[in-house]
Amino acid sequence: MAKINIKINGKPLDLSNLPEFEEHTNLHDIARHLGITNPCVVKTTKNSYDLSHKLGDIDEKDDLNFFDFDSPEGKHVYWHTSAHVLAQAVKRLFPEVKLGIGPAIESGFYYDFDFNDCNVQISKEHLKEIESEISNIISENIEIKKEFFDKKRALDIMSDRKEIYKIDLINEKIGENGQISFYNQKEYNDVCLGPHLKSTGCIGNIALTNLTGAYWKGDAKNKMLTRIYGISFPNQTDLENYLTKLEEAKKRDHNKIGRSLKYFTTVDSIGQGLPILLPKGAKVVQLLQRFIEDLEEKNGYLLTKTPYFSKSELYKISGHWSHYQDSMFLLKTEDGDSETYALRPMTCPFQFQVYLNEDRSYRDLPMRFNETSTLFRKEQSGEMHGLTRLRQFTISEGHLACTPEQLDEEFTGCLNLANYCLELLGLERDVTFRFSKWDKNNKEKYIGSEKDWEDSQEIMRKILDSQNLNYTEADGEAAFYGPKLDIQFTNVYNKEDTLITIQIDFQLARRFEMKYTDASGEKKYPFVIHRTSLGCYERTLALLIEKYAGAMPMWLAPEQVRILPVNENLINYSQELKTNLENFGIKRIKVDTHNEKIGYKIRAAQEEKIPYMLVIGNKEVETSKISVRHRTNGDLGLMSLSDFVKLAVDEIENKTIN
RNA sequence: GCUGGCGUAGCUCAGUUGGUAGAGCAAUUGAUUUGUAAUCAAUAGGUCGUGGGUUCAAGUCCCUCCGCCAGCUCCA
Numbered sequence A: 001m002a003k004i005n006i007k008i009n010g011k012p013l014d015l016s017n018l019p020e021f022e023e024h025t026n027l028h029d030i031a032r033h034l035g036i037t038n039p040c041v042v043k044t045t046k047n048s049y050d051l052s053h054k055l056g057d058i059d060e061k062d063d064l065n066f067f068d069f070d071s072p073e074g075k076h077v078y079w080h081t082s083a084h085v086l087a088q089a090v091k092r093l094f095p096e097v098k099l100g101i102g103p104a105i106e107s108g109f110y111y112d113f114d115f116n117d118c119n120v121q122i123s124k125e126h127l128k129e130i131e132s133e134i135s136n137i138i139s140e141n142i143e144i145k146k147e148f149f150d151k152k153r154a155l156d157i158m159s160d161r162k163e164i165y166k167i168d169l170i171n172e173k174i175g176e177n178g179q180i181s182f183y184n185q186k187e188y189n190d191v192c193l194g195p196h197l198k199s200t201g202c203i204g205n206i207a208l209t210n211l212t213g214a215y216w217k218g219d220a221k222n223k224m225l226t227r228i229y230g231i232s233f234p235n236q237t238d239l240e241n242y243l244t245k246l247e248e249a250k251k252r253d254h255n256k257i258g259r260s261l262k263y264f265t266t267v268d269s270i271g272q273g274l275p276i277l278l279p280k281g282a283k284v285v286q287l288l289q290r291f292i293e294d295l296e297e298k299n300g301y302l303l304t305k306t307p308y309f310s311k312s313e314l315y316k317i318s319g320h321w322s323h324y325q326d327s328m329f330l331l332k333t334e335d336g337d338s339e340t341y342a343l344r345p346m347t348c349p350f351q352f353q354v355y356l357n358e359d360r361s362y363r364d365l366p367m368r369f370n371e372t373s374t375l376f377r378k379e380q381s382g383e384m385h386g387l388t389r390l391r392q393f394t395i396s397e398g399h400l401a402c403t404p405e406q407l408d409e410e411f412t413g414c415l416n417l418a419n420y421c422l423e424l425l426g427l428e429r430d431v432t433f434r435f436s437k438w439d440k441n442n443k444e445k446y447i448g449s450e451k452d453w454e455d456s457q458e459i460m461r462k463i464l465d466s467q468n469l470n471y472t473e474a475d476g477e478a479a480f481y482g483p484k485l486d487i488q489f490t491n492v493y494n495k496e497d498t499l500i501t502i503q504i505d506f507q508l509a510r511r512f513e514m515k516y517t518d519a520s521g522e523k524k525y526p527f528v529i530h531r532t533s534l535g536c537y538e539r540t541l542a543l544l545i546e547k548y549a550g551a552m553p554m555w556l557a558p559e560q561v562r563i564l565p566v567n568e569n570l571i572n573y574s575q576e577l578k579t580n581l582e583n584f585g586i587k588r589i590k591v592d593t594h595n596e597k598i599g600y601k602i603r604a605a606q607e608e609k610i611p612y613m614l615v616i617g618n619k620e621v622e623t624s625k626i627s628v629r630h631r632t633n634g635d636l637g638l639m640s641l642s643d644f645v646k647l648a649v650d651e652i653e654n655k656t657i658n
Numbered sequence B: 001g002c003u004g005g006c007g008u009a010g011c012u013c014a015g016u017u018g019g020u021a022g023a024g025c026a027a028u029u030g031a032u033u034u035g036u037a038a039u040c041a042a043u044a045g046g047u048c049g050u051g052g053g054u055u056c057a058a059g060u061c062c063c064u065c066c067g068c069c070a071g072c073u074c075c076a
Helices: A027-033 A072-093 A125-140 A151-160 A164-173 A236-250 A254-260 A279-298 A312-318 A320-327 A348-356 A404-424 A440-445 A450-466 A537-548 A568-583 A598-607 A618-623 A641-653
Strands: A005-008 A039-043 A063-068 A108-114 A145-150 A179-185 A188-191 A205-215 A224-233 A309-311 A330-332 A340-343 A367-376 A392-402 A431-437 A471-475 A484-490 A496-505 A527-536 A561-565 A589-591 A612-616 A625-630 A634-640
Touching (some): A039 A072, A072 A125, A072 A188, A072 A224, A108 A164, A125 A205, A254 A537, A279 A392, A279 A404, A312 A320, A348 A367, A348 A392, A392 A404, A404 A527, A527 A537, A561 A568, A561 A598
Parallel strands (some): A005 A063
Antiparallel strands (some): A309 A340, A367 A392, A484 A496
C-alpha cells in the first residue's frame, strides 16, 4: 500500500513510525490509532468523508486531513450529527412530527420541526424529556450509515412517512435522474449530504438550549416551524463551562444592565423602539457626539443641519419612495393639504441638497459633509431590541462627493477614521469586516444595471484588498444604491449587528443631477460615499455597555469620581473638595451624603461602576490628602490632591481604557 | 409581521385549587457618627400593564390591545 500523508487539524503528522493501514480499515479506527480522541471528519483536497468510510473508499489517499472536535471543521460535523440525534429523539417521542432541516451553526445546531399533527403544544418543558431520549440514543451507540437512492426511491420513502418538507427539498435540489444520499441510524433516516460521525455514541453530551419559531426555508411567506436549538461537547465539563459562559455573557447584556445602571429606560405609552436616554446615557452620547463632530471637522468635514422630514417628492427622486416606503413614517396633514410628508429614514437626499446649492467644479472635490442625524424607520414590531434596533436613532452620518481618481483615497480615509474611532473605544478587536454585495437573483431590490453593480463592487473589492483588510463577503446585504463595507460586532447573545458602514454609491448622484465640472469643462457625476464614523450613538452606547459591563472608560464615565465622607461632619469639606477638583477639569463628581457607614457607600459606588472613589475622613482633612480607591484596582492609598488630579486628568485627556 | 415566554410597589421577586395583595433592596424619617463591598428601627409606597367578559367574588379563568424578552423574517 502506498504511503499516505496525514494531517491533523491541518498540521502535518510526523510519519516516521506510522503503520500501514489496510484498505478495509475505517477512518474512525485510523484516527483512534493516531491518538485522536474525538475524530469528526476526514477531508482530502477534493472531498469530505464520513469516519465510517474505509480507507479503500478514498481515491485521494495521499492527503488525509483528520479534523477533531478542536477544529471548526470537526465541530461542524459533530454538531450536525448532534442535530440528527435530536431529530431522532423527537421522532421517537412524537412519531407524527414532520422534519424540516437541521444544520450545524456557529455554536451548536438546530433542527426545525412541524408539530402540527402531534396534538401537542410543544414547550420548553418538553426539552428535558427530549434530552433524556437523546441520552438513550447516545448510549445505544447506533451506527450511522450512508446510502444513495435515486430521486424516485427517495420521494417514495419520504412520501410513505408524509415528510412533506423533505419531499419539498428533494424536489427542489435533485434533478430527474439525480441521486441523493440518506443517512440512516436505526429507525431514523434523513436526506443529508453529510458528512457525519461514525455512530451516535461518538457524541458526548447534548444540551437543548432554546425553542423558537422559524420560517420554513427562511421565508416569511412560508409556514412557521418549531426550531429547537442545542449544543454538544465531548465531555460534560466542557458543556457545563459553555453554558456557564453563556450565562456570564448575558450578565453584560446592555438591555439589562443599561436599564439597571440607569443609562436608559422604556415607557409603554411612548412605544416600541423609542427608548428614553436617562442622564447617564445621554451624557455618554453627548461626549461621543462632541468628540466625533470635532474629529470630523479636523478631517475636513463640513457640518450640515437638515430637516427631519420632507415632502414625498424628495424620496421619489432618491428612490426611497419605491424601495423603502414600508419602512417610513408618513405624515398626512388633514387640513386639506394634499401633500404627503415623511420622516427621514436616511440623511442622504437632504445632505445632497447642500452639494446642489452651488455649481461644483473638480476644484471643490472632494467634499465631505457630516451631520449628527436623527433618523426614523418604521421597523416591524418584533424587530426592536434594547438600544441596538430602534425606530428613532441618531447617527454620525456623512456623505462624500469625489472624482473617480479620488475615490480610493476618500474611501480609505473613511475606513481610517472608523478604525481610529474603534481603537479609541477599545473595540478594534471586537469587530469583523463584511463586504456586502447585491443579490443578482433579486434585482428588483436594487437600482442600477448589472454592469453598474459589477463595476462598483469590483472597485470596492480593489480598495479593500489594497488595504489588506480581512473581510467576509455577503450577497444580498448591499444598500439598494450600492455595495457596502460593514463593520460588524457580535452582542452577548452572539447576534451580529452593523456598527459602522461605508458605502460606495454610483446611482444617487445621477438621480439628483449632482455634477461637477472637470478640468476640461465637461460635466460629470461624482462618486458618493455614504459613511458613518462611529455608527449610531444608541447602538454604540449599547456595545460600550456590553464591552465594559457598564464600567465606561474614565473619559466617557457619566460619573467619574464619587466623594465618600466617612461621617456627616465631613460633607461640607467634601463639597469643597468637589468644587476644587472641578476647577482642575474633572467635571463629573458627586458627593455621597448618605448617613451610612463607609462600607455601604463603597459598595454602592462599586455597583454603579464609578471609576474613582475618594474616601474622606479626619485623617485626610488633617493631612490635606485624599484616600483614593479605584473600581478595579481597589484601595490606592493616601495621595496628594495634585497627584490624583494628574492621574485622573491624564486618563481623561488620553482617553485611557482600563 | 410571525412563533413561544412574560407583564404584581422605583428594582428583584412571593402570592396555594378564584375569597378583596406580601418580602428584600431602594426611598423618607429617627437613632448611630461610622475608615475601604450592605448599622439598627420606623414610615411611606401597588388595585396587580390596558380595556372588556365569566363569577356572589379575579392578581388568580377567557378575550382585546399595549409593552418586555428569546428566536424567525427584515435591518444601521
